[in-house]
Amino acid sequence: MVTLDNLLEKIEQTRNHMLSLSRRMPLTSDAVVTASVQLDDLLNEYEKQRKNM
Template identity: 60%
Template sequence: MENVLLKKIEKCRREMIALSISHGLTSEAVVQSSKRLDDLLNEYQKKVG
């Protein structure tokens, strides 16, 4: 399960980077992607303690 979550985290991180390049760091798309990444990282932290 942790491996699946890590893959989701990495995919979201790559998407956020791509969005920031194409839309700028403060665009709504990047902010939303960052929030998704934060949620995934928080979920991972809860699982690994």
């Protein structure tokens, strides 16, 4: 199982990656949208695990 600390680290990495991509590409590009979806999934998983504590 992934710990909350590990999830927070992955969330921060994914957020930074998405922001980096968005500075170089349109916000609607496949790469930026994919990173955004990944970030949403991680945030949802974080909230789910946090509520189950």
